[in-house]
Amino acid sequence: MSLRKISRPKNAKSSDDCAAQVRTADSKRCDPRSRRPPHHRSQTSTSDVRAAASRLRSKRSRSLRFATGSKSKGIDMTQKPRKNRSTEGEKRMVKGSDLPHQFGLPIASDVTLDHIAALIPAAKRPLLMFGAAASRAVASRPGLAADMAQFVIRTGIPFLTTQMGKGTVPENSHLYMGTPGLSEGEHVHEIIDKADLIMMIGHYTTEKPPFIMRPKGQTVIHIADLRAAFEPVYFPQFEVIGEIGHSLKALADRLNGKLPNADALLPLREEIPSRRSDRADEKSWQITPQRLVHDVRKVMPKNGIVALDNGRYKIDFARNYRTYLPNTLLLDNCFATMGAGLPSAITAAMLNPELRVMAVCGDGGFLMTCSEIETARRLKVNLVVIIVVDNAYGMISWKQASKGFPNFGTDFSNPDFVKLAEAFYAKGTRVETPDDLVPALEAAFEGGGIHVVEVAIVYSDYKRVLTDKPRSRKTKPTKRLSDPG
Numbered sequence: 001m002s003l004r005k006i007s008r009p010k011n012a013k014s015s016d017d018c019a020a021q022v023r024t025a026d027s028k029r030c031d032p033r034s035r036r037p038p039h040h041r042s043q044t045s046t047s048d049v050r051a052a053a054s055r056l057r058s059k060r061s062r063s064l065r066f067a068t069g070s071k072s073k074g075i076d077m078t079q080k081p082r083k084n085r086s087t088e089g090e091k092r093m094v095k096g097s098d099l100p101h102q103f104g105l106p107i108a109s110d111v112t113l114d115h116i117a118a119l120i121p122a123a124k125r126p127l128l129m130f131g132a133a134a135s136r137a138v139a140s141r142p143g144l145a146a147d148m149a150q151f152v153i154r155t156g157i158p159f160l161t162t163q164m165g166k167g168t169v170p171e172n173s174h175l176y177m178g179t180p181g182l183s184e185g186e187h188v189h190e191i192i193d194k195a196d197l198i199m200m201i202g203h204y205t206t207e208k209p210p211f212i213m214r215p216k217g218q219t220v221i222h223i224a225d226l227r228a229a230f231e232p233v234y235f236p237q238f239e240v241i242g243e244i245g246h247s248l249k250a251l252a253d254r255l256n257g258k259l260p261n262a263d264a265l266l267p268l269r270e271e272i273p274s275r276r277s278d279r280a281d282e283k284s285w286q287i288t289p290q291r292l293v294h295d296v297r298k299v300m301p302k303n304g305i306v307a308l309d310n311g312r313y314k315i316d317f318a319r320n321y322r323t324y325l326p327n328t329l330l331l332d333n334c335f336a337t338m339g340a341g342l343p344s345a346i347t348a349a350m351l352n353p354e355l356r357v358m359a360v361c362g363d364g365g366f367l368m369t370c371s372e373i374e375t376a377r378r379l380k381v382n383l384v385v386i387i388v389v390d391n392a393y394g395m396i397s398w399k400q401a402s403k404g405f406p407n408f409g410t411d412f413s414n415p416d417f418v419k420l421a422e423a424f425y426a427k428g429t430r431v432e433t434p435d436d437l438v439p440a441l442e443a444a445f446e447g448g449g450i451h452v453v454e455v456a457i458v459y460s461d462y463k464r465v466l467t468d469k470p471r472s473r474k475t476k477p478t479k480r481l482s483d484p485g
Helices: 015-026 046-068 087-091 110-122 132-137 144-155 187-194 244-255 266-276 289-299 312-320 341-351 363-369 372-378 394-402 417-423 434-447 462-467
Strands: 126-130 159-161 176-178 197-201 219-224 238-241 305-308 357-362 383-389 427-431 450-456
Touching: 110 197, 110 219, 110 238, 110 244, 126 144, 132 144, 144 244, 159 187, 176 187, 176 266, 187 266, 219 244, 289 312, 289 383, 289 434, 305 312, 305 341, 312 357, 312 394, 341 357, 341 363, 341 372, 341 383, 357 363, 363 383, 372 450, 383 434, 417 427, 417 450, 427 434, 434 450
Parallel strands: 126 159, 126 197, 159 176, 197 219, 219 238, 305 357, 357 383, 383 450, 427 450
Antiparallel strands: none
């Protein structure tokens, strides 16, 4: 077969012409990927991409040389970076020279501080309340505890603490009014209800509310590092946002000698100590929660650390256990996690081997993490573990009873905790009378290592302890967002 040349018709277009025609047609409809007309898409050639990349590398190199102070094309990491912070910016920051991480913290503006300082003297019954954020901030800012204590002393305003805020200011002060165990209905809430201005210093709304705000109620000022998380139970009308220590010192300077009603609530304090110590040292053959708190405080030094699990006894510790230093009473008042007491105490003992550390756990909570006794022994920490035994999930049964429900699914049987401790090669002691509790705890600390102390407790009058309201206070039923506990 012969081959012959096939000629192209005169009106036929070349491949380049066809491609150009396709691009022209494509420009008349929308690009489905970007939803924009294709003329917005850059028709970038390879040379353009290479030029842009070269410019980017050059710019990045200049930036790195500027940041490191290097004059050569390479980067000299041995040279110190230039200081670009302005003088005005320096004035708006708190120096962190005494902080572990060496950083500056933002502070509240003078305008805000002047405005708040003008509001406080007008209050007829002012009140302070220290929360979890203030207590936790002390861990990284050691000087903050002194700033908070000085604010209380200089203003003379009585103060409360939340459960997780205990220890921020020493509770042996004559201005300490107490700690709420519930959100309402206690004697301490009579003080809160009569206050017309409450300064919440370092409050986390993740913590169980120490009181419930209501419309047309008290004026609340939120003083913290971070803005408040507004909720139906907490909606402060004013905020002072910035490093807490600086805010308190600045307010104390502005309020000096201008608080004629600072101690207006102090007369209400007279009844609180007697209620707090009720049944703490009574002669009885049974151990009550109040007696347990009293005896634990007796054997623990001021800097000793108590880590609580979650149960009914936690309310008694929050109310009655006096704290003198921050973070010496560790408890979870957010999710109220059962089983957290023992691991928390082990960590505290690891970080503070020179201090007395104690875990207080209910029998239900201890059984959830009792295997950590092996961890504590392997790490060779010194730790005393009190197991509060009532053979029930006490807080749950109390909640059921408070709502009129029959007791369901809360009772259980326990192992022999002394033998269980010995099975982990730890020591175990069973306390059966109140007079034996203090000697047993002292012997456990003196012996060193891991020592489990089993304590049978009686909650026979817990309904009176938890729900007995002041006679002078008439409360209306309110819709609670969270149950006690």
